[in-house]
Amino acid sequence: MKFKVHSTLEYQVLQPSTFILNIHALRTPTQTVLEESLVVDPEIRVEEFSSGPGANRFVRLEITEPVTFKIAYQATVEPVTQVIDLTPGMEPTPIMQLDASVLSYLNPSRYAQSDKLQRLASSKFDKYPGAFEKVLAITDWIYENVEYLSGSTNSQTSAYDTVSERAGVCRDFAHLGIALCRALSIPTRYFTAYAFKLNPPDFHACFEAYIGGNWLIFDATKLAPLNGLVKIANGRDAADVAVASIFGNVNCQNMRVGCETLEENFEPFYYNPNTLKALAY
Structure with a gap:
């Protein structure tokens, strides 16, 4: 079964701050990420890291000056249950x-x-x-x-x-x-x-x-x-596995999350x- 997932987080940064976000779909033997994208507006350098194959995926952002920014993730994912x-x-x-x-x-x-x-x-x-x-x-x-x-x-x-x-x-x-x-x-x-x-x-x-x-x-x-x-x-x-670990003076302005199936024959279990x-x- 394939799903389309997406999340958009908007933050107002009031002073230099560091973000560690955990919003990426996991890659495992039973869950395939078919495609994905991550967009930060305005553009800010993003570092992705994990502790090894199949491990949780995090991204880190370093914000050096006050700014309001959005980070948007979307992916097509196929979990196999x-x-x-x-x-x-x-x-x-x-x-x-x-x-x-x-x-x-x-x-x-x-x-x-x-x-x-x-x-x-x-x-x-x-x-x-x-x-x-x-x-x-x-x-x-x-x-x-x-x-x-x-x-x-x-x-x-x-x-x-x-x-x-x-x-x-x-x-x-x-x-x-x-x-x-x-x-x-x-x-x-x-x-x-x-x-x-x-x-x-x-x-x-x-x-x-x-x-x-x-x-x-x-x-x-x-x-x-x-x-x-x-x-x-x-x-x-x-x-x-917090969705957002924030170190600094920051306000969350908005958050939107979604998950839709891409197939018509979904039978809930x-x-x-x-x-x-x-x-x-």
């Missing part, structure tokens, strides 16, 4: 068998304090028979018990705060899901994306849990079809509690 049939009651992969690249996603992180939520996770979700069933129950519990409320949180809000306040946005839903999964020894990572049919259009956050040797996608907001996501980045939490079919990216 796989529907996987899981065995009922499948337990998490034993920690001794986990690859080193997965181990860090077991640990508490800045916004996903799994160590503070172990009692809640055990009391509510240990009763479910397998790892997938546990994570599915976690996403349903968050959806039913946390109100999706724009403007209710800020960049400092953590999973622990969200449990207390019972309100948040996609970022908060993802952090809470990650923390509860890690508290049950299920490796889980943050996932940022362009999302088809997201209303209102914006960058979206959800999470992936490592089950049965695959990273499976979960979205506690249930605001977008799981197969309508174009991956931007993965990380331990939002601190690793959501989890059915009566089946054990999962989606892997």
Whole structure:
């Protein structure tokens, strides 16, 4: 399935500042970037960097004087998702068998304090028979018990705060899901994306849990079809993959984000509690 994604960010820079932006679609074995462009107006030198093949893609801009500028990204991307049939009651992969690249996603992180939520996770979700069933129950519990409320949180809000306040946005839903999964020894990572049919259009956050040797996608907001996501980045939490990290005196003037399918036969995929079919990216 091919998607057209685009984002435009406009900033007013009041003093010399540095921007690190994370808006490029990720290139992975299961996601092909067919074409893309990045335009900065007025023209400013842009440096793209990543930590290796398949790694998150960042751009850095150095602004030396006050200016108002726009940065516009667009791409045609083809993610390839796989529907996987899981065995009922499948337990998490034993920690001794986990690859080193997965181990860090077991640990508490800045916004996903799994160590503070172990009692809640055990009391509510240990009763479910397998790892997938546990994570599915976690996403349903968050959806039913946390109100999706724009403007209710800020960049400092953590999973622990969200449990207390019972309100948040996609970022908060993802952090809470990650923390509860890690508290049950299920490796889980943050996932940022362009999302088809997201209303209102914006960058979206959800999470992936490592089950049965695959990273499976979960979205506690249930605001977008799981197969309508174009991956931007993965990380331990939002601190690793912020859309914009800004160092300086800057105002965001405007932001526009979009994701459209280029094919007519799109069939949205959501989890059915009566089946054990999962989606892997």
